[in-house]
Amino acid sequence: MTERMLRQAKRGNAEAFIALCAPFEGMVYRHCLQMLKIRADAQDAAQETMLRALRSFQSFEERSELGTWLYKIAHNICLDILKRAHRRHENASLDKLRESGFDPPAGNPTPEDEYIRGGEQDALREAVRTLPERQQTLLSLRYGDQMSYAKIARIMKLPLGTVKSALSRAKEDLRVAVQDANQ
Amino acid sequence: MKKKTASDALDRALTALYQTDVPEAYKASWRDAVKREEPSDMKSTPRLAWLRRAALPIAAAAVLIIGTAVTGVIAPKTPEPGPAADYEIQTASAYKASGAGDVNNFDFADGNAVFATPAMASAPRGYAETEDEAAYDMEEAADADTRKIVRTVSLTIASTIFERDYETILSLAEAADGYASSVSMYSQQIDKRYASFELRIPEENLDSFLSSLDGIGRTTDRYETATDKTTQYADTQLRLQTQLDKMTRLQELLLKAESVEDLLDIESEIADTQYEIDSLQSSLNYIDRQVDYATVSVYLQEQTPSDTAAAEDITIGERLVNGLKASLEWLGGFFENMLVFLIAAAPVLIPLIIAYIVYRIVRKRRKAKKQS
Structure with missing residues (x-):
């Protein structure tokens, strides 16, 4: 930019x-x-x-x-x-x-479907919604557009380390949220 | 290991969650919509658009600068009010003495105006060249020991305060019991005036007068001569004496003339001798005048601070100060001219500005209406 x-x-x-x-x-x-x-x-x-x-x-x-x-x-x-x-x-x-x-998305059983059984995907979606806007944006670019960290950092005008840490933090939060939903 | 597996699973889950094909129709449609939305004045290429946007400010700046420059050229700076500012200098008029016997009246070249200065008004009149006024002192002429030295001085003075120095030179001449035999002043350009003085200063006051001139401006050139006229004066005296003796003899012969023819011859010879006596006496008077009153030619040049900043015979500090003064003067003059131009051009500029503002408002409203 x-x-x-x-x-x-x-x-x-x-x-x-x-x-x-x-x-x-x-x-x-x-x-x-x-x-x-x-x-x-x-x-x-x-x-x-x-x-x-x-x-x-x-x-x-x-x-x-x-x-x-x-x-x-x-x-x-x-x-x-x-x-x-x-x-x-x-x-x-x-x-x-x-x-x-x-x-x-994704109707056929996949390994992730194995992981996210039943309402896990809904729980994941809901968990994503609770994340800050920046993290949701980063997740969408990373998993939706399959962008590399470097490209995300470039177009978001963020340091590469910030992108990596923000995504890592987002995934950690999601993991906790999904685990809580399963229990 | 377990954590790694869980992380991979989450990655896959997220990929699945976000796995949505973005429709090509959407990609194309939002681009088209954005292009349709683009203001009409942005449809040109960015480079040309930049040029187009810059054109108006550039044109305005150009008009302002050119107008200011033209204003500076067509509006000559008037002299500051003061005693010497009463006469016009724009026409480069030269003043000149109207005659040797009437040195306090100076006529413009076209003969329409009369200019007088106190120094000129007090000029002595005892050296007029008429026969009646010529009073040759034979006793003084007989003093062969008196040296006849004619002194002439030529000075060029650079002045940054032209009018004040002009007046000061004439005042100093008057104070030294001298007078100005001629004064001329002209102007080549704004802030570039010249004055030329031919001053007659009593010989005994010459040195003090020259010392007092040192306080005026900056003397850039000085030339002084002393010509010994003693021999020439003595020769003229001898020739005059011979002619006077001859006149005496002729007058004696006239009384003794017996025929009309002799009478006419003697009278003719007397007339020729008288002419010769007058001529020689005039020469002696001239030398006396030259000796008694030294001739001082002063050439006064007006200088701007930028001129003095370029001078090499002053200190670097003075040059720096003068350079700064010159810049400030130029800047002040520039803004002064700009103000004059803006006021002078107001009848044209104000309607143009109003028309432009109205055009912008109407255009903005139309655009808003179109968007809504």
Whole structure:
């Protein structure tokens, strides 16, 4: 993220803005999908996230992290959508969700399914939600986009050690949370 | 080992949790939406956009600087108020003495104005060249031991306080019982004036007068001559005496003339002799005047601090101070000119600025309306 690109994006240059935000498009979409459960809604929300970010990019402070900033915008947009639709996804049945287009990841039994039996995946998802925004962003980039630590550090403008320690801490918290859920 | 296994399992679980394909349609659609949202003035390439945004400030700065520079050229700095500021110098008018017998009246070159200074007004008039006023003292001429030394001094003075030094030179000449036989002043450019004085100072006061000039400005050039006119004076005296003797004899012969023809010849010879006597007497008077009143030519140059900063005959400290003064003067002059330009151009600039602000407001409102 060069300073020049930031300046151009702040002046409304679309190319610069796209170049800066493209690494986070997957993370934004996944977060929207996790909150809204419906692919079409997630897609709209993610697109709206990018547009809202573009419009308010002048207020983006360079010292903050772009990924976390986008995450917050996406989160707020999804909350608004949920409020408007009175949608309480916690109560929605899986069948209904499937009918409306929800496609839960990983249906076949895998080693991790062996590890996460029964409600463990839900517990893991819930545990992820309790993490700070930065850690959720890092996890999404690491496991969703399969980015290396170095690349995450580069696009988040964070020291490599910080990325590693934050992810390690996040995993430790998740492990505890899942174990507690199993007991 | 157990911990490692658990960690690997968590990694796989997280991978499974986040394993979601990001739709290509979403990737393309948000990019398109962002491009559509891009302000129209940003659609040009970044380099050209930068140029476009910089064009207005650059143009404004250029107008301001050029306007200031032009203002500095077309608005000559007027002389500071003071006794010597009453006459115009922009036209490089030269003052010159209107005549040897009327040295306190100085006419402009075009003859429209009269300029007088106290020193000139008090100039002695006893050296006029007319026959009636010529009073050659034979007793003084007979004093062969008197040396006839004609002294002339030429000075060039650089001045940073031109008008004050101009007045001081004339005042000092007056104080030394001298007078200015001619004064001229002209200006080549702003803050670059010149004055030329031809002063006549009594010989006995010359040295004190020259000492007093040392306090004015900075003398950059001095030339002094002393010409001995004793021999020339004595020769002229002898020739005059011969002519006077001849005149006496002719007048005696005139009384003894018996015929009209002799009378006419003698009168003709008397007229020629009288002419010769007058001429020789005039020469003696001239030498006396030259001896009694030394000629001091003063060339006064106005200098700006930047000139003196470049001078080599002053200390480095003075040069530094003068250099700093020059910079500050230039800066002050620049902002002064800028202020003059801004006020002068206000009738044009203010409507332009208002029009630009209105244009920006209307454009912003249209854009907001479009976005909403």
